[in-house]
Amino acid sequence: MSFYLILGAGRFGRLALERLGRRDQEARFLIVDPDPKALAAAVRGLNSENIMAVQAEAGKFLADNLGEDSPWDWIIPTAPVHVAYVWLRQGSLAGEDWQTLAPPEMMAEVAPVVLKGPEEELYLSYAGHLCPDDCTEPDVCPVSGEPRETALSEALAALQVPEYEILVMVSRPLAPGVGGYQPRELWKLGRKMKSCAGKVMIATACRCHGVVHGLERREVSR
Structure with a gap:
């Protein structure tokens, strides 16, 4: 249960x-x-x-x-909404001096479909079509027949971007078309952010789809 x-x-x-x-x-x-x-x-x-x-x-x-x-x-x-990002801004990082930041261009290169949101966030997808709502994230796309050898979550986590730290929440399949993560993973994300000093990319992704927000800690004026 x-x-x-x-x-x-x-x-x-x-x-x-x-x-x-x-x-x-x-x-x-x-x-x-x-x-x-x-x-x-x-x-x-x-x-x-x-x-x-x-x-x-x-x-x-x-x-x-x-x-x-x-x-x-x-x-x-x-x-x-990007739940992990919204929680950071309203919860773990509330009151701290962070500002939104556009993700670097190379982050858009990990997926063929890229859309930009109102806070410069990136919505990424391997799929150029409407996916079935009961997809089980197989190794081969059930619609296009294309292989899905590397999960988008893995591709994002493997990126090496100078001056940026990349933190990825992995949405794991729990039922056809249903994914999620454990609360402790979100809590761990909040703890990691507390130790970050510069530019950070916060992503949530599954095998084929993801979203990336950027944050930068403001310099404290002396």
Whole structure:
């Protein structure tokens, strides 16, 4: 029996509830979303005895509740934000003097599909097509037939970029189309960031898709 924290009550939050619940009928879930209607829709028709719903933003909820002894076994980030990055800014690094930073160009070279977000973050993908929502991350893409020899998470972690430290949260497959990481991995990311002094790239990635945000510690004026 596992305890899952699902951040986001949209389509993939609902799929996580359904698919993980089928795999383990004794599993417990805490699903978090700022929209009460989305929460109601996500849990409709499911075993409500095993599901708790909380109305809150993902980053704020983690900032208020994540600790070394958090009760969840897995965090499932399905909210439309980079959960690890948002948690760092609102939680572990709150009040510290960090500023956003555009990732270096060479980080965009690890994947053929690259989109830039409003904070200069990069959204990376090996896939130039719409992926099936029940993908199991096989060694060969079930749509294109292309080999997936090196996971995007591994490619990002292996990058050597002068003056930058790269920290990667690996989203591990837990059910078809559902991935996540353990709370202690997120807590470990926060501890690592405390010791970083310069430019840092924070990434979350699975086998084929990922997102990268940049942060730089501001120099303290004397």
